[in-house]
Amino acid sequence: MCRHLAFVGPEVPLGRLLSEPEHSLVRQSWEPRRQRSGTVNADGFGVGWYAEGDPVPARYRRAGPIWGDLTFADLARVVRTRAALAAVRDATMAGADGEAAASPFASGPWLFSHNGAVRDWPAAAAPLAAALPTEELLSLTACTDSALIWALVLHRLQQGDDLGTALAEPVQELAAASPGSRLNLLLTDGSGIAATAWGDSLWYLIDPDAQRTVVASEPYDEDPRWCEVADRTLLTAHGTRVDLTPLKETPQ
Numbered sequence: 255m256c257r258h259l260a261f262v263g264p265e266v267p268l269g270r271l272l273s274e275p276e277h278s279l280v281r282q283s284w285e286p287r288r289q290r291s292g293t294v295n296a297d298g299f300g301v302g303w304y305a306e307g308d309p310v311p312a313r314y315r316r317a318g319p320i321w322g323d324l325t326f327a328d329l330a331r332v333v334r335t336r337a338a339l340a341a342v343r344d345a346t347m348a349g350a351d352g353e354a355a356a357s358p359f360a361s362g363p364w365l366f367s368h369n370g371a372v373r374d375w376p377a378a379a380a381p382l383a384a385a386l387p388t389e390e391l392l393s394l395t396a397c398t399d400s401a402l403i404w405a406l407v408l409h410r411l412q413q414g415d416d417l418g419t420a421l422a423e424p425v426q427e428l429a430a431a432s433p434g435s436r437l438n439l440l441l442t443d444g445s446g447i448a449a450t451a452w453g454d455s456l457w458y459l460i461d462p463d464a465q466r467t468v469v470a471s472e473p474y475d476e477d478p479r480w481c482e483v484a485d486r487t488l489l490t491a492h493g494t495r496v497d498l499t500p501l502k503e504t505p506q
Contacts, residue, residue, distance in 0.1 A: 259339070259341075271338070289472070298316060313358060339358045363443045364408070366408075370436030383405075407439070425439060448489065457471070
């Protein structure tokens with residue numbers, strides 16, 4: 255469905271993480287190694303990053319494939335950041351949302367991505383959507399399952415939930431409403447990362463020497479320190495500490 259990646263650590267050029275490694279996110283757009291659904295991620299891409307002293311991230315998103323965007327290649331070469339979230343997209347359904355449907359979604363200090371699909375969309379998710387305030391539904395930027403999931407997560411963040419809770423609760427609610435959905439979510443506020451493994455691959459890398467933590471759909475190199483996350487798991491990372499919490503399916 256998609257591939258995504260988030261990192262926090264000392265400042266590095268975006269390209270160091272997104273385009274330079276042998277199996278980088280750019281290469282995963284046409285040759286993913288561990289993607290369980292779909293084969294090519296050419297339906298848009300995006301990257302969000304944080305500038306020093308500014309808690310609100312910048313974003314660059316496009317509707318086409320990442321490999322054909324020369325502006326991104328230049329941007330990745332020169333932009334340096336201490337935290338970022340990036341994704342390449344394989345659309346579940348054809349649509350006209352274009353760039354607006356490409357992750358990362360953003361609000362305030364948060365960046366978000368969804369790798370997967372809600373089964374029986376949109377009917378299965380309708381009860382959850384109906385529980386959101388009207389103004390939050392009207393503010394959806396795309397008519398996609400990912401945009402609705404982001405609205406569910408954002409609602410919890412704005413109510414004061416921490417990163418992990420803001421992901422775990424919607425995943426369990428969506429899984430109960432729509433069994434068989436793939437719900438790998440990724441979220442950062444520029445200092446911490448939360449992610450769920452639910453139906454697709456998820457890995458993390460802790461580099462204590464560089465004080466860097468990376469969470470990604472799949473490894474971008476052959477570093478033996480990459481660790482795979484078990485399915486039905488919530489990952490939370492702060493600094494170089496990673497906590498893994500099993501997620502349970504709840505009955506309808």
